Amino acid sequence: MPTDTERIHEIADQEYKYGFYTDVEADSIPPGLDESVVRLISAKKEEPEFLLEWRLKAYQHWLTLSEPKWPNVDYPTIDFQGIVYYSAPKGQGDGPKSLDEVDPELLETYKKLGIPLEEQELLAGVAVDAVFDSVSVATTFKDKLGELGIIFCSFSEAVREHSALIQKYLGSVVPYTDNFYAALNSAVFSDGSFCYIPEGVRCPMELSTYFRINAKNTGQFERTLIIAEKGSHVSYLEGCTAPMRDENQLHAAVVELVTHDDAQIKYSTIQNWYPGDDEGKGGIYNFVTKRGKCLGVNSKISWTQVETGSAITWKYPSVLLLGDNSIGEFYSVALTKKRQQADTGTKMIHVGKNTRSNVVSKGISAGHGQNTYRGLIKIGKGAKGARNYTQCDSMLIGDQCGAHTFPYIEVKNSTAHMEHEASTSKIGEDQMFYCQSRGLSAEDAVSMIVSGFCKEVLKQLPMEFAVEADRLLSVNLEGSVG
Amino acid sequence: MLEVKNLCVKAAGQEILRGVNLSVKAGEVHSIMGPNGSGKSTLAQVLAGRDSYEITAGEVTFQGQDLLELAPEDRARQGVFLAFQYPVEIPGVSNTYFLRASLNAIRKARGEEEISAMDFLGLVREKMALLKMDESLISRPVNEGFSGGEKKRNEVFQMAVLEPCLAIMDETDSGLDIDALKIVAEGVNRLRDENRAFIVVTHYQRLLDHIVPDYVHVLSAGRIIRTGDSGLARELEERGYSWLTEGNSEVVTSGEAV
Numbered sequence: 248m249p250t251d252t253e254r255i256h257e258i259a260d261q262e263y264k265y266g267f268y269t270d271v272e273a274d275s276i277p278p279g280l281d282e283s284v285v286r287l288i289s290a291k292k293e294e295p296e297f298l299l300e301w302r303l304k305a306y307q308h309w310l311t312l313s314e315p316k317w318p319n320v321d322y323p324t325i326d327f328q329g330i331v332y333y334s335a336p337k338g339q340g341d342g343p344k345s346l347d348e349v350d351p352e353l354l355e356t357y358k359k360l361g362i363p364l365e366e367q368e369l370l371a372g373v374a375v376d377a378v379f380d381s382v383s384v385a386t387t388f389k390d391k392l393g394e395l396g397i398i399f400c401s402f403s404e405a406v407r408e409h410s411a412l413i414q415k416y417l418g419s420v421v422p423y424t425d426n427f428y429a430a431l432n433s434a435v436f437s438d439g440s441f442c443y444i445p446e447g448v449r450c451p452m453e454l455s456t457y458f459r460i461n462a463k464n465t466g467q468f469e470r471t472l473i474i475a476e477k478g479s480h481v482s483y484l485e486g487c488t489a490p491m492r493d494e495n496q497l498h499a500a501v502v503e504l505v506t507h508d509d510a511q512i513k514y515s516t517i518q519n520w521y522p523g524d525d526e527g528k529g530g531i532y533n534f535v536t537k538r539g540k541c542l543g544v545n546s547k548i549s550w551t552q553v554e555t556g557s558a559i560t561w562k563y564p565s566v567l568l569l570g571d572n573s574i575g576e577f578y579s580v581a582l583t584k585k586r587q588q589a590d591t592g593t594k595m596i597h598v599g600k601n602t603r604s605n606v607v608s609k610g611i612s613a614g615h616g617q618n619t620y621r622g623l624i625k626i627g628k629g630a631k632g633a634r635n636y637t638q639c640d641s642m643l644i645g646d647q648c649g650a651h652t653f654p655y656i657e658v659k660n661s662t663a664h665m666e667h668e669a670s671t672s673k674i675g676e677d678q679m680f681y682c683q684s685r686g687l688s689a690e691d692a693v694s695m696i697v698s699g700f701c702k703e704v705l706k707q708l709p710m711e712f713a714v715e716a717d718r719l720l721s722v723n724l725e726g727s728v729g
Numbered sequence: 730m731l732e733v734k735n736l737c738v739k740a741a742g743q744e745i746l747r748g749v750n751l752s753v754k755a756g757e758v759h760s761i762m763g764p765n766g767s768g769k770s771t772l773a774q775v776l777a778g779r780d781s782y783e784i785t786a787g788e789v790t791f792q793g794q795d796l797l798e799l800a801p802e803d804r805a806r807q808g809v810f811l812a813f814q815y816p817v818e819i820p821g822v823s824n825t826y827f828l829r830a831s832l833n834a835i836r837k838a839r840g841e842e843e844i845s846a847m848d849f850l851g852l853v854r855e856k857m858a859l860l861k862m863d864e865s866l867i868s869r870p871v872n873e874g875f876s877g878g879e880k881k882r883n884e885v886f887q888m889a890v891l892e893p894c895l896a897i898m899d900e901t902d903s904g905l906d907i908d909a910l911k912i913v914a915e916g917v918n919r920l921r922d923e924n925r926a927f928i929v930v931t932h933y934q935r936l937l938d939h940i941v942p943d944y945v946h947v948l949s950a951g952r953i954i955r956t957g958d959s960g961l962a963r964e965l966e967e968r969g970y971s972w973l974t975e976g977n978s979e980v981v982t983s984g985e986a987v
Contacts, residue, residue, distance in 0.1 A: 681816070684802075686834035695822055
């Protein structure tokens, strides 16, 4: 009879099911980065002059920066000259076309990933933008959304069709000077999603982008920009997977959100990039800058993330609370197993009066996983009556993993209310034995305990995805009981 | 139903059970009493499959099978139930969800269909009424924020829903007030029938006034040193354990220190 410990270990070692590779002819440029590469990407996309200039400024700035070393993660130095900065499936280079023209291989790929792009097969009420390596290959339900004045398209298309909006908002939340990876992204980003919700419109369906890295040695640098005008509402979801490869691949995205008066954006992520093998070979380096700006009064930005993949995760979805009474939320589940490392959390910057923020972070470490919560709550001088509640819980499965917490709090206004709660627990033999003595298998016991632990976060996800996220957590934990 | 032969168990290198023999037939209620540290809880946990103990000798057969070979979940599926001395909290998992998953796992192992949500709700309502449980306990997370008494009552409630063949109750009475004790005992008595057996681990005669055992065993220093009927429990209540453990010394205590 194997012990609970042995069984917990078995459960953690589940294979990655999205590790296949699609054989499509790609239009890739040689690896390496210099000014000509930035110009080439811009030229391939036939971009307006302002954008090329912006990219070049970002590139020049990037050259002055060095890789941040403060995160609590450990990896060999990245060779930025060894990365391919642009790769597109052939014939898809100039942006998405109608679905009939999309390469059947690509449609098949997304189908295999559980994201059929044929509209009639899609989950009712979810519009998808599919990004494959460097470009968006399809966007569904565009016409239906268009009737409401909602723009949902690839970033490249937005640059062509809605360049005034891009010029106005690009870099307005995450300037290219923000950090090393944001500067790199600003110089070489190739595509992403754009969405604009006009005044007073409640988006009737979930908008989602599905990111797939396919080509070898390719970095994925996409940008997402969402603008919610006065009184509008939108819920947006992104998902991500990649083939299993022995080399590490870089994913450095930037997401910018803007809400005007009374507007709300709910942004959910289910991140399942390839995490690398048992020895930590391969896997995606996920270095992402996500930030929202509550520009208007009474506006709200809510981030929910379920991070189960990537060899390294470095991301801090943040909210800048400028408008009075605005609300920022961050709900996170980060699971690290095998040799995965995650350093993730949020920044809530309170500027406006009576601004509120709510942070709930659940970190789960199994195998040799290392999980760090890093958060900053900053209450500015003028942020009278600001409130923050932070809850930060860690769960350890087995005895080879680690959980770390770095909460920073800066308060410059004495009327602020701050609450911080933190806990660390171990899936104990007691809990396991209790569940098993009621007839549940070790695997079911772990997934039940973990999903109970994450419940507060999972319930923030749109219904269909909450089920998916729950399933993903238990699949990821198969083999990790201990 | 259950045959324990010469069971010897170590924990952290220390001998806890030193050759326990016990034979339990269907329909019987056996009570295990004994001073602190005599190995009562260890016996209960070993029977349910806790793996933190080292079994150094002996055998246990349950309905003709080698019980010690089975994983804890398989024992549960075959009808062994342990009411925990310290029920465990599982935050975020509702009591109903947990119990339904448990019942279905057991039914599945028996080749039965999963219970429908409606039937389950009916069953739960019936058993809750039996144990006079507050309805809110069923939607709350498993044991989280329950008082000591609520936790114990919840164990007996689970037992009533799962209807095991062999129910092992580890100090279910401790932490219960007199009224709760009566309700719990009533719950147990309702389950008593010719196909089911109980092993009731307790310190006190009090519980045995309500659940009258067929046999009372005294466990001391890892061995059963005396077996009798319910009269033995009353005698222990009056005289303590020392007259059994220290030969015939006439030290009389009012039972074990609380």
